[in-house]
Amino acid sequence: MLSYNTSKLLADSAPITRKSQTARTGPTGPHYHQSMSDHSPTADAMPGTEPATPSGLSRAGRVGKGLALELVDSLRLQLRGGDIKPGDKLPTEMEIMQTFKVSRGVVREALSRLGAEGLVQTLHGVGTFALDAPEENRFQFDTPSADALTDMLDVLELRASLESDAAGLAAVRRTDSLLREMRSALDDFEKHVTTVGETVAPDFRFHLAVAQATGNRYYTSLMNQFGVAVIPRTRVSSAWLDVEQRAQHLHKVNQEHQDIYDAIERRDAEAARAAMRLHLVNSRERQRLAHAMAGRNRSTG
Numbered sequence: 001m002l003s004y005n006t007s008k009l010l011a012d013s014a015p016i017t018r019k020s021q022t023a024r025t026g027p028t029g030p031h032y033h034q035s036m037s038d039h040s041p042t043a044d045a046m047p048g049t050e051p052a053t054p055s056g057l058s059r060a061g062r063v064g065k066g067l068a069l070e071l072v073d074s075l076r077l078q079l080r081g082g083d084i085k086p087g088d089k090l091p092t093e094m095e096i097m098q099t100f101k102v103s104r105g106v107v108r109e110a111l112s113r114l115g116a117e118g119l120v121q122t123l124h125g126v127g128t129f130a131l132d133a134p135e136e137n138r139f140q141f142d143t144p145s146a147d148a149l150t151d152m153l154d155v156l157e158l159r160a161s162l163e164s165d166a167a168g169l170a171a172v173r174r175t176d177s178l179l180r181e182m183r184s185a186l187d188d189f190e191k192h193v194t195t196v197g198e199t200v201a202p203d204f205r206f207h208l209a210v211a212q213a214t215g216n217r218y219y220t221s222l223m224n225q226f227g228v229a230v231i232p233r234t235r236v237s238s239a240w241l242d243v244e245q246r247a248q249h250l251h252k253v254n255q256e257h258q259d260i261y262d263a264i265e266r267r268d269a270e271a272a273r274a275a276m277r278l279h280l281v282n283s284r285e286r287q288r289l290a291h292a293m294a295g296r297n298r299s300t301g
Contacts, residue, residue, distance in 0.1 A: 068109035079119045086132040087204040121227045123234045126197045132224035152232050156284040167276035168269040170213035181209040193250040204228045
């Protein structure tokens, strides 16, 4: 289940039609979107194309590359128009294929272009998520290195410093609408603790709402530039845990979110600051212990 109304998104996305004969391309750069894990040989051979007809054109006489550009236009409009909000999880490749009646290669080409523009981010085994519109000279949050654990521990250390003060400011400055967004994210998280990958979007939404509640656009900008990859579960796998263990772990994480929320709701800046710091320090320690336990399980398995 997605973190926003997927059925509405798909229903509102009428089959794309050619808008002009001029191909529009997004910027390319070092952040080029990586392919999803279920790569097919056909898609690899000609990314962004559909199976050719005898005349050399794709279905309905439209060139496959043109289909990808049209899909980019449609999704970009929804991303920039707010129908898909930062942190939201996009529909799956299959859902997009069925809605727009295009091939997997076309979908991947479109997502690649949106990734190159900094509008979406794909995390293998988790999904594709919307990002805020990128700014020039944006902070670069590297993709996981071979030592993903060390990367994540460093990120959590950084977040503990930044987000603790953000929570304190949020307690003083928060609005009722952002408090409702935090509550919605917590409820969405709790509903999906047994579904692998589906707590990532509400987790990010909660932390983004705290940043927004500071009223300081730089906190919000930095959190958006981090993107959903800032959530530890996207960078260090917990697949070795069984369903019950994972649910217990996620319940604990969300209880810490609840403590942060309670302090912000009652406008207690010191308590909010302490709760956020405790949450991120605990997250750091949980990642360290989980990595050690996974290593022992692999060595004895």
